[in-house]
Amino acid sequence: MFAAVIHGPGDVRYEERPDPVIVEPTDAVVRTVAACVCGSDLWRYRGIAPVPRPTPIGHEYCGVVEAVGDAVTTVKPGDFVVGGFLHSDNTCPVCRKGAHANCLHGGGYAGCQAEKIRIPNADGTLVATPSMPDDDLIPSILTLSDVMCTGWHAAVSARVGPGTSVAVVGDGAVGLCAVLAAAQLGASTVIAMSRHEERQKVALAFGASHIVAERGDAGSTAVRELTEGIGADCVLECVGTESARAQAIGCVRDGGNLGLVGLPHGDLPVNDLFWRNVGIKGGPAHCRAYLPQLLELVLARTINPGLVFDLELPLAAIGEAYAAMDQRRAIKSLVRP
Amino acid sequence: MFAAVIHGPGDVRYEERPDPVIVEPTDAVVRTVAACVCGSDLWRYRGIAPVPRPTPIGHEYCGVVEAVGDAVTTVKPGDFVVGGFLHSDNTCPVCRKGAHANCLHGGGYAGCQAEKIRIPNADGTLVATPSMPDDDLIPSILTLSDVMCTGWHAAVSARVGPGTSVAVVGDGAVGLCAVLAAAQLGASTVIAMSRHEERQKVALAFGASHIVAERGDAGSTAVRELTEGIGADCVLECVGTESARAQAIGCVRDGGNLGLVGLPHGDLPVNDLFWRNVGIKGGPAHCRAYLPQLLELVLARTINPGLVFDLELPLAAIGEAYAAMDQRRAIKSLVRP
Numbered sequence: 112m113f114a115a116v117i118h119g120p121g122d123v124r125y126e127e128r129p130d131p132v133i134v135e136p137t138d139a140v141v142r143t144v145a146a147c148v149c150g151s152d153l154w155r156y157r158g159i160a161p162v163p164r165p166t167p168i169g170h171e172y173c174g175v176v177e178a179v180g181d182a183v184t185t186v187k188p189g190d191f192v193v194g195g196f197l198h199s200d201n202t203c204p205v206c207r208k209g210a211h212a213n214c215l216h217g218g219g220y221a222g223c224q225a226e227k228i229r230i231p232n233a234d235g236t237l238v239a240t241p242s243m244p245d246d247d248l249i250p251s252i253l254t255l256s257d258v259m260c261t262g263w264h265a266a267v268s269a270r271v272g273p274g275t276s277v278a279v280v281g282d283g284a285v286g287l288c289a290v291l292a293a294a295q296l297g298a299s300t301v302i303a304m305s306r307h308e309e310r311q312k313v314a315l316a317f318g319a320s321h322i323v324a325e326r327g328d329a330g331s332t333a334v335r336e337l338t339e340g341i342g343a344d345c346v347l348e349c350v351g352t353e354s355a356r357a358q359a360i361g362c363v364r365d366g367g368n369l370g371l372v373g374l375p376h377g378d379l380p381v382n383d384l385f386w387r388n389v390g391i392k393g394g395p396a397h398c399r400a401y402l403p404q405l406l407e408l409v410l411a412r413t414i415n416p417g418l419v420f421d422l423e424l425p426l427a428a429i430g431e432a433y434a435a436m437d438q439r440r441a442i443k444s445l446v447r448p
Numbered sequence: 449m450f451a452a453v454i455h456g457p458g459d460v461r462y463e464e465r466p467d468p469v470i471v472e473p474t475d476a477v478v479r480t481v482a483a484c485v486c487g488s489d490l491w492r493y494r495g496i497a498p499v500p501r502p503t504p505i506g507h508e509y510c511g512v513v514e515a516v517g518d519a520v521t522t523v524k525p526g527d528f529v530v531g532g533f534l535h536s537d538n539t540c541p542v543c544r545k546g547a548h549a550n551c552l553h554g555g556g557y558a559g560c561q562a563e564k565i566r567i568p569n570a571d572g573t574l575v576a577t578p579s580m581p582d583d584d585l586i587p588s589i590l591t592l593s594d595v596m597c598t599g600w601h602a603a604v605s606a607r608v609g610p611g612t613s614v615a616v617v618g619d620g621a622v623g624l625c626a627v628l629a630a631a632q633l634g635a636s637t638v639i640a641m642s643r644h645e646e647r648q649k650v651a652l653a654f655g656a657s658h659i660v661a662e663r664g665d666a667g668s669t670a671v672r673e674l675t676e677g678i679g680a681d682c683v684l685e686c687v688g689t690e691s692a693r694a695q696a697i698g699c700v701r702d703g704g705n706l707g708l709v710g711l712p713h714g715d716l717p718v719n720d721l722f723w724r725n726v727g728i729k730g731g732p733a734h735c736r737a738y739l740p741q742l743l744e745l746v747l748a749r750t751i752n753p754g755l756v757f758d759l760e761l762p763l764a765a766i767g768e769a770y771a772a773m774d775q776r777r778a779i780k781s782l783v784r785p
Contacts (some may be wrong), residue, residue: 204676210703213725215678268727339541341552366547366734375719382712385731388550390605391718392705392727 113448114225115429117168120158123433125426128167131221131229136182137200139233141174141192145253146224147420148432148444149196150283151374156433167222170196171256173249174228176237183233190239193406194230195398196220196257201235211235212395223256224429226448238402240410250417250445251409254288255402258443259416261372262288262349263405264396266296269345269370273297276338278323278362281349282310284419284443285372287317289347291416294318295408302334302343304358310442313418331361338364345370348393353377363389372396420445450785451562452766454505457495458774462764465504468558468566473519474537476570478511478529482590483561484757485769485781486533487620488711493770504559507533508593510586511565513574520570527576530743531567532735533594538572548572549732560593561766563785575739577747587754587782588746591625592739595780596753598709599625599686600742601733603633606682606707610634613675615660615699618686619647621756621780622709624654626684628753631655632745639671639680641695647779650755664691668698675701682707685730690714700726709733757782 114128131140146169154160155168173193176186186192199206199214206214214235220228230236244252251259262285271277277293279286282305293301294317302321303314311322323333335342342364348355351373359369360380369384371393379391408414422441424432425448432444451465468477483506491497492505510530513523523529536543536551543551551572557565567573581589588596599622608614614630616623619642630638631654639658640651648659660670672679679701685692688710696706697717706721708730716728745751759778761769762785769781 204678205702208678208681208701208703210701210725213702268725341541341545344545364545364547365542365550366545368729371722375722379718381716381718381728384728385708385712388547388605388729388731388734390727390729392725392729394722394725397703397725 112226113426114222115168116165117155117162118165119162121156123156123168123430125429128225131227133178133180134229135231136180137232137234138180139176139183139186139230139237140178141172141228141230142177143172143174143223143226143228143448145249145445145447146172146426147253147446148436149257150285153437154374156437167225169222169224170220171253172223172228173252173256177227179233185234186237186239191243192237192239193252193255193402194236194238195260195396195402197395197398198230198232198236199399200232201399206235209397209400211397211399224426224446226426236399238406240406244410248409250420251415252406253445254416254419255405255409256398258284258419259288259405260398260401261285261396263292263401265289265347265349265370265372265393266292266345268392269347269368271296271298271345274299275344276300277345277347278302278304278334278343279347279349280304280355280359280362281373282307282314283349286349287313287419288416289349290314290319291317291414293347295414300337302337304330309421316418326358328361330358334362341365343367349373351376365389368392419443423447449563450763451559452505453502454492454499455502456499458493460493460505460767460770462766465562468564470515470517471566472568473517474569474571475517476513476520476523476567476574477515478509478565478567479514480509480511480560480563480565480785482586482782482784483509483763484590484783485773486594487622489770490774491711493774504562506559506561507557508590509560509565510589510593514564516570522571523574523576528580529574529576530589530592530739531573531575532597532733532739534732534735535567535569535573536736537569538736543572546734546737548734548736561763561783563763573736575743577743581747585746587757588752589743590782591753591756592742592746593735595621595756596625596742597735597738598622598733600629600738602626602684602686602707602709602730603629603682605729606684606705608633608635608682611636612681613637614682614684615639615641615671615680616684616686617641617692617696617699618710619644619651620686623686624650624756625753626686627651627656628654628751630684632751637674639674641667653755663695665698667695671699678702680704686710688713697721702726705729756780760784
């Protein structure tokens, strides 16, 4: 089969690789229908994270089950499935608490920007659709592999609920999905912080009640003006940089909550936040916990998170899929084998 | 009137001071029925926090209203009242969110270990009992001024709810009240970490299901053994030192929550906690938000947090009240004028 392999900064190649096979009786092999490039893949593409050796890359996928191990009981060959960016057994004590990203027996994949993928812990990871989904739903289903679940995780972590005010820092695919999550979870004010017209449009389509284009102190002031002068109940930080974290801290009210899902590249002034009674929660998303509910919303066409994809290419053009996101010509690139 | 004044490390004196008077129309003056010494008062008594000049001290009280300003409508002279360790207006946007400790117009008092106390924002701070309470209820009512509300705040901040597992780090008055809070909020496992037999007894009376006497790694291991091997859903950190915070981190499960109420003397590894999806929340307690509910539980004799007081002295013996706590001869000292 062919798959994407990162060789170093700016160098993702479409290469022949061995076909994945069933190794453990709990494995499945999935024939990819769609995969995509994640903002977090760009850390290596941009040379910020190291690439010690050529490595298959990608962690988002949906597709059709091709084979399953003897122990797999909940999915079968021919099923259309989606799974989160980490596999999980869905049975360990941590999974039973709903914290699947921290499953005692979970982990990542050997590259999902590929024609085929080996899925460990298939029963605890994959969720099948009742039938083959309409093709126009594929992008939205694919977002459940990471960005939509991650935006949802930011909102849940920050205790978004009916009537809350929410500000979202970051207008990448995750930030936009966080806007959608906040609106779905009943927030009465949903402020998307974005300077890009195309992304503002998606945010509004996802349920943002307000757009704030300012950044820094001006951005925090604008958010406070929309929230009785005190800041938002919940701020969803979907970038991870030091400046994004500072922006989030500037936008949250005393006693409020930060939901963090941007990969951390900076510290937090926890003792200042203590005196302000500001909560902090977040991390890698518990996709498997959220997948059934979110898949239902997608299949019912209640939500359309697939709007975050503004570029679709063949898997063979994976290099351009990365370049377009790196150069911010695309919010998020979808690839199909 | 007479009041406690701290002059420096180890030096708290009983001194004559001017009688407090109504300054603002929103003020009340309360004749103290009982006050007490807080673990946080010991930071100055022990020379860890500075005492730049002789300063009236104490922030916990209950008593009888003696006078009110023209704008006060909810309490009147003769009412028995209790208020939190910070005053609050209960009307600003932050208070309306329930975050009274961060009230836009709140603050502290000019010393509550005193015969009389001026209470700013009387309407937004004081809660009156329906009638004069029985004398044996005074200690429990007094805990609502700080330690019981602070233990409750730790539990609420850590999302303690029905069926959760909870570990409490710290067996001072706040830690013991946190045990009581966790039990009241429906936790199914409540682990009190304590090496002191007297304090263990109070913890058990307050609803602890288990006592862990070990500390450090042995303590974390013991907590994990009681929680399916993964750690507690919620850990309430009621000390504030670096080692107590490390203990809390060692006892919490991935995806769980830390409730912090110990005054912070150390940092937190927020990025490690990010990967573990562990939430952090806490700070000064929102007493006014919790007071009505907790006062009802005390008056109905459902809870008896006054058990944390194991020494009662006249206010004139305030020096000994401090010394006994400093030398750990007492968990908490109550003083009466």
